[in-house]
Amino acid sequence: MVTIKEVAKEAGVSITTVSRVMNDRGYISVETKEKVQNAMAALNYQPNQLARSFHNRRTSYIGLLIPDVAIPFFTEMTERIETRLRKRGYKLFLCNSKDRGSYENEYLNMLFQNKVDGIIIGTHMLKTEQYRAIEMPVVALDVTLSDSIPTISSDHAKGGRLAAEEFVRNRCKCVIQMQGDVNVKTPSFIRNSIFAEILKENRIRCIDYSLKRNELRRDQYYNEAKKVFEEYPEIDGVFSSDLVIANVMKYLLDSGRKIPEEVKLVGYDGGDIAKLMYPTLTYVEQPFDLIADKVVEILIRKINGEKISSNIALEDIRLVKGMTT
Numbered sequence: 001m002v003t004i005k006e007v008a009k010e011a012g013v014s015i016t017t018v019s020r021v022m023n024d025r026g027y028i029s030v031e032t033k034e035k036v037q038n039a040m041a042a043l044n045y046q047p048n049q050l051a052r053s054f055h056n057r058r059t060s061y062i063g064l065l066i067p068d069v070a071i072p073f074f075t076e077m078t079e080r081i082e083t084r085l086r087k088r089g090y091k092l093f094l095c096n097s098k099d100r101g102s103y104e105n106e107y108l109n110m111l112f113q114n115k116v117d118g119i120i121i122g123t124h125m126l127k128t129e130q131y132r133a134i135e136m137p138v139v140a141l142d143v144t145l146s147d148s149i150p151t152i153s154s155d156h157a158k159g160g161r162l163a164a165e166e167f168v169r170n171r172c173k174c175v176i177q178m179q180g181d182v183n184v185k186t187p188s189f190i191r192n193s194i195f196a197e198i199l200k201e202n203r204i205r206c207i208d209y210s211l212k213r214n215e216l217r218r219d220q221y222y223n224e225a226k227k228v229f230e231e232y233p234e235i236d237g238v239f240s241s242d243l244v245i246a247n248v249m250k251y252l253l254d255s256g257r258k259i260p261e262e263v264k265l266v267g268y269d270g271g272d273i274a275k276l277m278y279p280t281l282t283y284v285e286q287p288f289d290l291i292a293d294k295v296v297e298i299l300i301r302k303i304n305g306e307k308i309s310s311n312i313a314l315e316d317i318r319l320v321k322g323m324t325t
Contacts, residue, residue, distance in 0.1 A: 002045045011039035062299070063093045063111035065104065066122040066141070072243050073286075074122060076271045077141065080292035081120065088300060090117070101125035108134070118299045121145060124185045137302035139295055144185045151311040152295045153187045154286045160191030162319040163266045163284050164198035167237045170264050170325050175199055175237035176207040176228055178244050187313070191268065191284075195239060207232060211244065221247035229255075235263065242267040242274040242283060249277060249324070265324035280322035287316040 008015045013032060021028055021036040039045070062085055066074045082092045093116060095107035104125045111119055119134070122141035131138070131145040140151040167175050179192045192208070199206040209228055211221070225248040229235060238248050245267040249259065257263055259279055267274050270285025294312055302308055 002043045004045075007036065007039050007043060007045050010043055011035040058117050058303075059115055060090050061093055061114065061116045062090045063095060063107070063116045063119040064122070065095045065097060065107055065111075065119060068096050068098060069094065072241070072271045072273050073142070073269055076269070076288045077122070077292060077295075080288055081295060084292055084296040088296065097123045097125060105130075112136075118303050120295055120299060121149075137299055139299045139302065141291075141295055142186055142188055144187060148309050150298055150308050151187060152291055152298060153311075153313055154291065154317045155313040155315045156188050156191040156317075157194050157313075158315060159268065159284045159286070159317045160194035161198060162317070163191070163239050163268065164195045166266055166282060166319060166325050167199065167204065167239070167264060168202045170237070170260070172204055172237035172264055174205040174207070174232070174234045175239060176209055176232060176235050178209045178211055178224070178228070178238065178240035178248075180211055180241075187311075207235070211240075222251055225251040226255075237264040237266075239266045240268065242269045242271060242277075242281070245281065245283075246273055246277055249279075249281075260324050270320060274320075277322075279324055282322040282325040283320050285318050285320050287314050290314050290316055 004015055004018050008018045011018065011032075013036060017028065017032060018036050018039075021033050064078065064081060066078065069075055069078055078094065082094075085092055093111060093114070095111070097104040097107060104123055108119075108126075116136070118137035118139070120139050120141055121131070122143055124131075124143045124145060128146045132148055134149075138145070138149050140149050142151070142153045144151055177192055177195055179189065196206045196208065207228075211224060221244050224244075229251070238245065240248070245265050249265060252259055252263055259265060265281065267277075267281050267283035268286075270283050271288070274281050274283040274285075291314060294314065298308055298312070
């Protein structure tokens with residue numbers, strides 16, 4: 001195993017200088033940093049992370065706790081968050097709770113024991129008091145955990161309004177919004193209430209249909225689409241997340257329904273799924289990059305000692321027109 005002494009010899013500097021470069025402490029010239037970094041690369045030197053964390057009282061690890069990385073929103077966010085953390089010198093622990101409180105509790109205990117520097121939480125299966133009791137920097141990703149933990153999300157009120165206005169423009173008469181489990185505490189449900197209000201103001205019938213995510217596999221959304229159209233044949237508009245809309249679209253095309261002549265579709269999220277559908281989907285696009293930027297920024301500021309608890313709703317959410325309206 002290569003030692004720090006060998007790195008110092010290879011770079012032609014002292015052991016103290018190598019240590020200062022690794023821990024980013026004190027002034028070191030760019031030339032010296034490059035010598036040390038080149039020596040470490042040449043020797044394939046792997047720093048002792050435990051020793052470094054003891055010296056810095058930081059581990060350079062962040063925990064990301066989400067319901068399921070297979071959910072498109074969290075797929076989009078995980079990749080972006082990890083990329084931004086890596087650029088800041090952090091590594092990521094990814095934890096999938098599968099919407100189970102026991103899993104979430106186990107993962108939180110694991111993160112505490114490994115003494116991560118901070119946690120990003122995108123799931124809410126525990127009591128508010130349990131989140132409030134966490135004694136380390138925490139940021140909430142599109143969920144409401146407690147009044148002491150800042151929540152970063154899109155401006156879902158604006159998103160719901162943009163979607164509703166599209167159905168109003170298309171002169172729909174009966175629109176169904178297929179939404180997730182309303183018992184989950186997330187600001188994203190603001191879009192559903194705003195959406196319903198605007199439709200009702202314009203005398204458009206709005207049907208609220210709940211999809212319990214933890215009780216449905218993704219391949220069952222097709223059957224749910226079939227179920228709602230059999231129950232409500234008068235539906236001429238559907239609003240839901242991109243994944244659900246993809247299944248609704250498949251069902252409609254399989255059953256010979258014309259899009260958008262007979263049924264208008266509007267998705268929500270704007271991830272890869274939305275961009276791959278044909279006919280091209282009309283969807284509300286969340287600002288994934290900006291959300292990731294803000295989540296990482298706020299968490300690192302909290303790690304550095306700032307007290308931040310205010311929620312942030314990013315307004316850069318937009319409607320992207322496709323062929324389904």
